[in-house]
Every structure is written in structure tokens, then in C-alpha cells.
Amino acid sequence: MSGWPKLKAHLKSDGVLSNNILLGLDFDGTLAPITAHPDHAAMPADTMKILSSLARRRKIRIAIVSGRSAKDIKARIGVPGVFYCGNHGLEIDGPGIRWTHAALRRSRAKLAALGCALREDLKGGAGEFLVEDKGGSLSVHYRGVSPILVPLAHKIVLKNYRRLRGDFRLMPGKKVWEIVPRLVWSKGDALLRIGRLTGCEKLIFVGDDRTDEEGFRTLRGRALTVRVARNGPSYAKFFLKDYRQVRAFLELLALRP
Ligand SMILES: [Mg+2]
Structure with a gap:
């Protein structure tokens, strides 16, 4: 570049x-x-x-x-x-x-369910995880979370994400994991x-x-x-x-x- x-x-x-x-x-x-x-x-x-x-x-x-x-x-x-x-x-x-x-409309219900599951699974962490359902994709923000908690949170996100059985993909961003329809x-x-x-x-x-x-x-x-x-x-x-x-x-x- x-x-x-x-x-x-x-x-x-x-x-x-x-x-x-x-x-x-x-x-x-x-x-x-x-x-x-x-x-x-x-x-x-x-x-x-x-x-x-x-x-x-x-x-x-x-x-x-x-x-x-x-x-x-x-x-x-x-x-x-x-x-x-x-x-x-x-x-x-x-x-x-x-x-x-069209994939966004199809994904809404699954993402909403995933959002609920992640909020539940991550709430035990002392950090400030933020699970944001944006209607067509889902973000798990971990800015401000103690770095010690991040590997375990990543495992939790992966476990829940894998339950979606290939319809979605996980994209790592800046202190965020994005789950978007696989397209x-x-x-x-x-x-x-x-x-x-x-x-x-x-x-x-x-x-x-x-x-x-x-x-x-x-x-x-x-x-x-x-x-x-x-x-x-x-x-x-x-x-x-x-x-x-x-x-x-x-x-x-x-x-x-
Ligand atoms: Mg940007």
C-alpha cells in the first residue's frame, strides 16, 4: 500500500x-x-x-x-x-x-435467538461485553473488557455460533466479533x-x-x-x-x- x-x-x-x-x-x-x-x-x-x-x-x-x-x-x-x-x-x-x-430477512429470528443466548452466557463475566443485534448481523463488542476474559468469551461465542450450522460466519474486527449471514x-x-x-x-x-x-x-x-x-x-x-x-x-x- x-x-x-x-x-x-x-x-x-x-x-x-x-x-x-x-x-x-x-x-x-x-x-x-x-x-x-x-x-x-x-x-x-x-x-x-x-x-x-x-x-x-x-x-x-x-x-x-x-x-x-x-x-x-x-x-x-x-x-x-x-x-x-x-x-x-x-x-x-x-x-x-x-x-x-433477502438473507437478512431470513436471518433475523436466528440472530435474535443467538443474541439472547450470548447475553445469558456472557453475563457472568466481570467485563462489559455488549451483544448488539442489528437486525441483519450481530456484534459482540469487548472493548473495555479485561484481556484475561477475552479467550473464554471467544470460546463461548464460537460454541454458540457453531450451533447456527454454517448459515453464518464469524468475522473478527477491532475489539468485536461480527456474526453475519454466510454469503x-x-x-x-x-x-x-x-x-x-x-x-x-x-x-x-x-x-x-x-x-x-x-x-x-x-x-x-x-x-x-x-x-x-x-x-x-x-x-x-x-x-x-x-x-x-x-x-x-x-x-x-x-x-x-
Ligand atoms: Mg470501521
Whole structure:
């Protein structure tokens, strides 16, 4: 991966800035700093300002692609004209589209039962496990939990997850285990779908977590991909160090005529 100076040079040289762009952005760790409790995550005011200004541009469309539910992410950002894409790409709510993957509807009851079982099994831990049922996927957050408790909790999650008999898969993220329907479908597929709908010529996807790697892989050779992380193995072509560099990247896009 190449860092911010090379990404900046690439944007200027490739003519990217003159195309109609679909800009796909993850939320936690990409636009907003990661917080101890997922409910507390918020975009800094200046990032919100740039995002709102970009959303009003004629030649750019914005999609927020998150592991959160579309409803949650829409309430958290609330900028009009933006596509809110939740549950790792399984639902899209935006201008001219309100779509839910069939697997998400099929999975709801099983995930709700799994959520109840996990809350019960994990409640003996002295830590602050948070089991979040997002309607189409389930998160077990362990940020703030004593590291001593994590291996046992992982075993408990695995045991319950295995009872789902292959209909789901377990994705480790940043201090979170995500359980999602087993499908060949990623945030990248959701972005391609929005790209077709909007007729955008250039697709950009920025994400920070291991859970975004499938999206980067889907989009290989079809989009400009950026991982928010220190340089390391990734399917993304470029990297940005943190959400502050993401803001600088958005500022550059906002400078377009
Ligand atoms: Mg993230």
C-alpha cells in the first residue's frame, strides 16, 4: 500500500477528480474515532461539515457503508442525499433505493435467538461485553473488557455460533466479533450496486477494519481502495494513517471545481 502523499498525487494525475465519483466511506474508525462504547461514536464537527458540503456537489455521491444498521448510521449522520448502507452492505437506504438483501430477512429470528443466548452466557463475566443485534448481523463488542476474559468469551461465542450450522460466519474486527449471514456479498458489492444506480464512473472505498478487507477484495481493479491503518497487508491499494488523514482526503475532494 502507498500512503497519503502517493494517494494525493494519484488523485491529481489520474483525472479521478474530473469524473462522477461514488465515494464509499466506512464510519467507525474511518470518519469517527473509535470509542469505548459504540453508542458514543460521533463524527468530529469539521468532518461533518466537509461531508455535508461534498453531499451537495453535483459530481459526487456519498455512501456510508457500515457494520451498523442502516437506521443507526442514518440517525448518526443525517446528511440528506447520502446512501446509508448498513449491516456490512446487506441493506441500502438512499435516494431512489430502499433495499434489503433477502438473507437478512431470513436471518433475523436466528440472530435474535443467538443474541439472547450470548447475553445469558456472557453475563457472568466481570467485563462489559455488549451483544448488539442489528437486525441483519450481530456484534459482540469487548472493548473495555479485561484481556484475561477475552479467550473464554471467544470460546463461548464460537460454541454458540457453531450451533447456527454454517448459515453464518464469524468475522473478527477491532475489539468485536461480527456474526453475519454466510454469503458472497460484501460492502464492495453494495457499492457496485449503488454505482450502477447512480451511473458514477469512478468508485472510491475507504475503510479501516479487517471486516472491510472483503470489500477491498471485491473492488480490486474496479475502484480506488483506501485502508485506514498503518501500512501492512491489505487488499487496498492506498492507506491513510487515521481519521484525521481521511478528513484531509475529503478536503482535497471538496476542492474540486
Ligand atoms: Mg470501521
